[in-house]
Amino acid sequence: YVFDRRPQENPPIARMWPKGNDQLFVVPYSQIARIHFIGKDAAAGKSWETWVKKHAEKTAKGEKAEMLPDSLDED
Numbered sequence: 001y002v003f004d005r006r007p008q009e010n011p012p013i014a015r016m017w018p019k020g021n022d023q024l025f026v027v028p029y030s031q032i033a034r035i036h037f038i039g040k041d042a043a044a045g046k047s048w049e050t051w052v053k054k055h056a057e058k059t060a061k062g063e064k065a066e067m068l069p070d071s072l073d074e075d
Contacts (some may be wrong), residue, residue, distance in 0.1 A: 002035065 004015040012029040058065040 001019070002014055002016045006013050006015070007029070012058075014027050014032065016025050016027065018025065029066065055065045
């Protein structure tokens with residue numbers, strides 16, 4: 001999962017978590033030959049404002065409001 005690109009860094013880097021691994025990897029752009037996008041975009045249709053609204057709604061109902069990512073696995 002590529003979650004961060006930093007083209008302004010010297011050298012430019014991308015940060016990622018490989019599936020099934022808890023270790024963060026930092027990869028220089030010069031070492032990236034190809035990126036193949038598959039699956040679902042974890043950020044599609046989401047915003048900070050939407051998350052805050054949902055968090056407030058859950059808290060108001062007395063529910064536990066956690067910051068957990070959605071699964072990226074295909075159903």
